Every structure is written in C-alpha cells, then in structure tokens.
Amino acid sequence: MAQKDPEYLKKAISVDVHAGKATFTIFPGLCKGCGLCREKCPEQALDWSHKLGVYGTPTVSPNPELCKACRICEQVCPDCAITIGRKEKEKEEK
C-alpha cells in the first residue's frame, strides 16, 4: 500500500492472558475510554490503565489471571481498539 500506516498501529500494547494461551492487545490510539468493555466483561478482568487513549482518557488493561479471552470486549468495542488472539488457533491455521 502506498498509504503510510495509521498512527494508532504504532503504540499497541500486548498482554499475555489466560495462562499464556491468548494475547490481549489494546490500541490506545483507537481507545476512547468509554468503558463499555469493562462493564460487559463477565470475569471483571478489565481495569482502568495508566496509559491514556486518543482523547486523553484512561484505556483498559486486563488482569491476566482473570481474563479467559472470551472476546466479548473485542465484540462490544465500538472502535475496534481491542484484539484478542488465541495462540493455539493461530497454530492450527498455519
């Protein structure tokens, strides 16, 4: 692509969750700090982070012990700021 990569790709923060079976990635350049994901998390695994998002509001970070990588936060994020990758699945796909 001739276009340069958007700014939000550069500052992604990845955390290994669910005993290392999955990766939780938050893009602070997309996160507006609305907190919808935090309310929907069935494990209460998401908490506010010190890292600030695109509007200067707190982003979220997962508790690696509680997060089960169920992808509800990924689905309810209106900004697609959360990506969850499951490691076994990625291997199978390869």
Added chain:
Amino acid sequence: MEAKQILPKMPKSWNPASKPHKFCPGCGHGLVLKALGQVIDELNIQDRVVFGCDIGCSLLSWDFFNVDTVQTHHGRTTPVIVGIKRANPELITIAYMGDGGGYAIGSQHLVNAANRNDNITAILVNNTVYAMTGGQMAPTTMPDQKTETTPYGRDIKETGYPMLGPEMVAAIAHEGAYVARGSIAKFRQLKTFIKKAIENQMAGRGFSFVEALSTCPTNWRTNAEKTWDFVENIMPQYFPIGEYKVPGGKEE
C-alpha cells in the same frame, strides 16, 4: 515488538485511514457500522455497495467505509438512495440515518419508499435524542425521559408519543419487505438482521428496514454502566426487539 504486527480486527470494508472514527466515546454508531462492515465483508459486496448517510451524527460516517458514499440533505437519504438504485439496479444501496433523519424530517420519504416497496436497504439508528445538536427531544424520546428540551421528563400529554418506526413501516409495507428492530446490546442478532435486510435487497424482493437501538452517553449523561442499563433494559420496554415483517411471513 513482535515480528508479526497485530492489527485491529476491523472489518475489511472499513477505511483504516479514517480511524479512530469521529463518534463520541461509547457511541453506538461504531457498533452498528461494525455489524454493517462485517456483513459487507461476509457477502463480499464491497465493490457494489453505495452507502448514503444523513445529516446528524450519522453523517460522521461519510469516510467510514471504503465504499462509494454519498452524503445527502437532512432526511433525504432515502430518496437519493432510491434514485441511485433506480438508475443502476446492479448496485446494492444502503441508506444510513438517525432517528431525526428517518422519523422527523425524513418520515415522508420513509413512508413513501416503504409504500412503493423500493428495493433498497434502510438502516436507522435510534438513540432517543437529537445528539449532534446537544441532546434535544426527538420523535423517539421515551415517556418521562429527560432531555435538553424536556428537563422534567417528556410529558406525553403535551408532546405526544414516541415514534414506533418498524411497526409503522411493517404496517404499510407490502409483501417482500423486510422490517426488523435490533439493538447494539445484542450484536450478533443485529448483524443477522442487517444481513437479512441486505440479502433481501440482493434478492430483489423489496424494501428492507432495520432500526438499531443505540447509545448516546454524551447526551444521556450516563456512565458505561447506566448506558448499558438504558439500552438493554429501559429502551426495549417501549421499543420491542424482533422481526416485524419477513418475506414469506416467518417472524422471529
């Protein structure tokens, strides 16, 4: 940094250069457009879609997708999209509007398009207020709901009843039309409704209309918890979720 960069899971039809999009934090437009983007990806129709957006918050989606987009006058999305469809029936045309554009200034066009059974898809996002102008009372404001212009709650004796759009469209639409009301709180169901609406248009059966219950934390002045409570528990009391008209008559 890992060797393979992790990318946000945006639908392929989204325009990545325009993100983060212009909607407020917690706005439901992002979720409705995510559902629509996933449907466009799944049906593989990105090069055939014409997306029309209205005035109001919905116009902030003018550069949202990598599809042909037209931004129209307030309430006139439906006739513009009907015109595009009549000029080139090969296209898949989607009219995207808010409740102000669809039920207030644009209700005549919605009624007539439904009556003519025009072969288009209309997606209407209902957040119960006029959000872009600061949260005034809209046709869909619920009884006793506080807005900027109804600070003591909407009094239905003075201001009448909220508009029930899908019910009205289902009552006047003809055989072949598809009418449903979804909610961003039930994302998969909303996506199914939008998919059925676009497939209905692709099959050439007629008018397809989906209303999506949506959030406006900025003008409702709610935090995340109360926002979910309002859209999940309070709004469906007045706006029941489900399919109102399905070709062949098998409503959910």
